[in-house]
Amino acid sequence: MPKSKYLTDEVINMLNYAYHHEISNSLFYDYISSYLNVLGFNNLSEYWHEWSIEEKEHGKWVKNFMQDLNILLSPARLEDFAYDLSTSLIEFVNVTSDREDKTTQIYHNLLDVAMELENSGMLIQFVNKMLQEQIEETNKALTIKDQINNIGENKALMQLFDNGFEVN
Numbered sequence: 001m002p003k004s005k006y007l008t009d010e011v012i013n014m015l016n017y018a019y020h021h022e023i024s025n026s027l028f029y030d031y032i033s034s035y036l037n038v039l040g041f042n043n044l045s046e047y048w049h050e051w052s053i054e055e056k057e058h059g060k061w062v063k064n065f066m067q068d069l070n071i072l073l074s075p076a077r078l079e080d081f082a083y084d085l086s087t088s089l090i091e092f093v094n095v096t097s098d099r100e101d102k103t104t105q106i107y108h109n110l111l112d113v114a115m116e117l118e119n120s121g122m123l124i125q126f127v128n129k130m131l132q133e134q135i136e137e138t139n140k141a142l143t144i145k146d147q148i149n150n151i152g153e154n155k156a157l158m159q160l161f162d163n164g165f166e167v168n
Contacts, residue, residue: 006069006122011113015066016074018106018130022059025099026052032092035085039155041162048092050167051140058133065126089153093145100141104134 004012029052037045063073085092107130114123151157 004069004071006119007071008113008117011110011117011123012066012071013074014106014110014113015062015071018103018110019059019062019066019073020077021103021106022055022062025103026055026059028099029055029096032085032096035092036162039089041158043162043165043167046167047144047165048096051096058130061126061130069122089155089158090148090151093141093148097141097145100134100137104131104138107131107134 007015029048033045033048033052036042036048066073085095107127111124111127111131114120114127117123147161148158151161
């Protein structure tokens with residue numbers, strides 16, 4: 001594959017990492033959805049399933065950006081899920097928040113590199129789009145984390161929360 005006249009090898013590697021991280025988030029959020037479904041929290045399960053679809057779409061944005069610049073994605077290198085959600089009823093929101101923090105950091109790092117490059121306007125515009133999305137994702141993660149951490153490990157309260165929870 002020819003080198004890109006728009007992006008350095010470092011940036012291409014960072015974009016590949018961002019793509020695989022977004023897809024890993026999608027798969028992990030579907031795992032959380034399944035976990036919540038098995039516990040009988042159907043509305044929260046649907047919420048995480050929708051979030052999973054959104055993360056896959058973010059991965060598609062990265063893929064499309066790369067392909068628009070004639071850059072080939074690297075083969076899949078998905079992250080391991082080293083999480084045992086069964087140890088705590090509410091661990092899934094902490095893990096979600098951590099993953100969204102990591103996603104934000106990936107795009108901050110890309111922006112830092114992009115700002116040092118010449119001819120990087122397209123990359124900067126793309127990264128700004130992704131960071132704008134991360135503002136929404138961070139708000140969503142922190143809001144649901146606060147709400148569920150307020151409930152704690154009480155399954156009855158979690159069921160009541162789930163019953164009243166509306167998936168947009």
